[in-house]
Amino acid sequence: MSPPPGRRRGPSKGDRREQAILDTARTLLARKPLAEITIDELAAGAEISRSSFYFYFDSKLAVVVALLHGLAGELDADAGPWLDGTGPDEPALRRSLTALAAIWRTHGRLLAGALAAAPGCPPIGEWRNSLRAAHVSRLAARIERERAAGLAPDGPEPHVLAGMIDDLRTAAFAGATDPERLVDDLVTVELRMLYGDLRVLHSPG
Structure with missing residues (x-):
């Protein structure tokens, strides 16, 4: 057949x-x-x-670029429930960051090397910029929704705040020998950046 x-x-x-x-x-x-x-x-x-x-x-560079493009889907695969959700959903953020940490554990040398090379290497720079722009755009949209619904306080412009969060987690994982150990701290810091007083997480509904 x-x-x-x-x-x-x-x-x-x-x-x-x-x-x-x-x-x-x-x-x-x-x-x-x-x-x-x-x-x-x-x-x-x-x-x-x-x-x-x-x-x-x-070239070797072409191999690296192909590997990076193959990883793009993995890097974003578990982000949806958090980025598309509502409210200070700590479990969803934790799951997203835990999945990201696992990718950094497996592919950390490749990702760290790519980030270091990005400023002087247009193909890798384009990959990094595209990945960052996609995440920042979705996170900024989430911030805007949360503020409009009164679930998050006003603060920095959404795209600026989203960019700060993206850069923070990238810098943290890029220098980590044990990425999973960073998850708890990143959850706390990101929720504080988005929602301010963390007591909101535990306030009565």
Whole structure:
């Protein structure tokens, strides 16, 4: 039976080799910085020649950018219930930050290296700016809703406050050896930034 139009039976050999390069890069980055990884190592891990590597990627940077784009969905996957919710929902924020901490534990070397390289590397800078803009926009919309409903006090302009929160969590996780240990503090700080007096969390309905 033929596959539906536009669908292959499965990944092509080229797809598998490209994925093997990405998997090799991810494994190597868990052990050492990008600067110490060679094209020969990436090719060997994918069981292809050095010349074949360049058929799939033109540089190590291109591999990193592909990995980062693959992570974009993961970084935002568990944020929805918090960003789209209402009120100082501590459990939802905690779940979102816990999921983010787990990603930083697994991919911290890649993410930290990307953030450090972003100012001087347009492809990585564009990735970072796009990811930040998307999160800041959704968080700013949440802040506006909370203030309009009288659930949060007035304060800094919503996009400014949202940007501060995004930068805070990124800076915290980028320098962490144990990201999960930061979750409690980040929950407290972010709720205070958004709602002021934390006693609102425990006040009678």
